[in-house]
Amino acid sequence: MTEDAPAVGIVMGSDSDWPVMEEAAKALDVFGISYEADVVSAHRMPYEMISYGSEAAERGLKALIAGAGGSAHLPGMLAAVTPLPVIGVPVPLRHLDGMDSLLSIVQMPAGVPVATVAVGAARNAGLLAVRMLAAHDPDLRERMVGFQEELRTQAKEKGERLRRQTSGGAATGFGSAD
Numbered sequence: 001m002t003e004d005a006p007a008v009g010i011v012m013g014s015d016s017d018w019p020v021m022e023e024a025a026k027a028l029d030v031f032g033i034s035y036e037a038d039v040v041s042a043h044r045m046p047y048e049m050i051s052y053g054s055e056a057a058e059r060g061l062k063a064l065i066a067g068a069g070g071s072a073h074l075p076g077m078l079a080a081v082t083p084l085p086v087i088g089v090p091v092p093l094r095h096l097d098g099m100d101s102l103l104s105i106v107q108m109p110a111g112v113p114v115a116t117v118a119v120g121a122a123r124n125a126g127l128l129a130v131r132m133l134a135a136h137d138p139d140l141r142e143r144m145v146g147f148q149e150e151l152r153t154q155a156k157e158k159g160e161r162l163r164r165q166t167s168g169g170a171a172t173g174f175g176s177a178d
């Protein structure tokens, strides 16, 4: 195992996917998780893709985030050759609104799981990778709990703003319970 290997591999079928996939990298940055980012296409560079997937665990990577658009075989093919968890990101292209990418990634055969996030939801892919790593890291888990508390606070503030707009500030409604 490589000593200073990054924890997460973020790979994608083309550099044109990066504007979407960058959000996964940003989520990992928030938690200080190291990653590498690269283009690894199952269709266009199949031999290199197999090498990347089959060597990933031995190199010390803990999870892979794989994004692809259209006929998106990359996440599934990586899952076929690595024991690591693979998170698939359906990248939306100009046609079909990402439905093609979503269905290509999510409909894996039994025994070869890919954890598929929503179309374009690379940030959630990053956050899911953080949760996977946090399962064996109490400090990281604590920071994830803090992140979730912040989300809760923000959601409650949204409710307060909406109630102010709609009822002149009356303290009624779900969000005012505590």
Ligand SMILES: Nc1c(C(=O)O)ncn1[C@@H]1O[C@H](COP(=O)(O)O)[C@@H](O)[C@H]1O
Pocket: 012, 013, 014, 015, 016, 017, 040, 041, 042, 043, 044, 067, 068, 069, 070, 071, 072, 073, 074, 075, 091, 093
């Ligand atoms: N779906 C795949 C794979 C693959 O799954 O192996 N390789 C490239 N692609 C996708 O082709 C789209 C267009 O790529 P270009 O912009 O390079 O033409 C990208 O969204 C990429 O993920």
